[in-house]
Amino acid sequence: MSNKSLRARIPAYKMAFASGELQRTYKDLVSIVQSLRAEFSKQYKGQFTVANVLHGYIDFTYFYLQNDYLKKHKLKLAVVLNHQEVQFELWLLGQTKDVQIDYWAKLQGVRWVDQDVMPEWSIFEILMLADPDFDNVKALSERIHGVFAELSEEIFTTLKVYQ
Template sequence: MKNLNKYVSAYQDQLKKGDILIAYNELVKFVMKLRTEFIKTLSDQYSFAGVLHGYMDYTYFYYSNDFLKTKKLKFGLVLNHLEMRFDVWLLGNTKPIQEKYWKLSKNTKWNKDKDEMPEYAILETTLVENPDFNDLDKLAERIEVQMIKSSDEILNYIRTLN
């Protein structure tokens, strides 16, 4: 690794320009707004945890229902900052749970191109690539529709495992 002071200096220079700081704050606020809206519209289907900011790489929140909780699983709605896309991740509460469900889902459409379990999730599916942040209402609607569709599909798959 380069001298950490050089990285910190470059980071500070970018923050002083202001664009990164504004973009990051607005992205986090948007994810927080999504969570708030989903609590209003989807609380009959899911419970929602707080927004986690990650390390400028991911901003996400967990959501779950009674069925997932009995399996020690949960979903995450994830804004992947590096790829600038929205994903749904299926996660286990513990590493052994993740490994168990990874083995069960290795050959599904979500993991068919992967040789190894994703770093943080059992499976990942993209909801929106290249989001248009100039129309946040339309983007939020698109994310919600895709989130429900993907979550239902994953839930239906998990139910077949029993």
């Protein structure tokens, strides 16, 4: 983080917006996440409730998935586009910070859990797709769905062991 005053950072901020590229790129990326959300909603109808697309500040665009098991344990899965890293991630979230802390402690030793530092917004974060090809949305979508199917199954198996 910069120690510069807000006023001193404004010129760089204005420059980033000047060409319109940032806004167009952000809008296109959000649109891809919205399409993924719609596909997940269709594909997992009856299996998961899929929430609307949410936006972090400018850093994350994501949607939650929840089924009866997750709901009962106050957990959610989130498919996340990390804008800073420009990659897709799968996060396990707790409905409250206390739930997240409890599960982070319970799941120590699980390969996705950073034993030293709990993530700020989740229990753990798994890389789903690094360096996505946004120009081939069909292939990107198939890859995300495939990885989600594998990882979610593994996550549920792991959660049941650690209950």
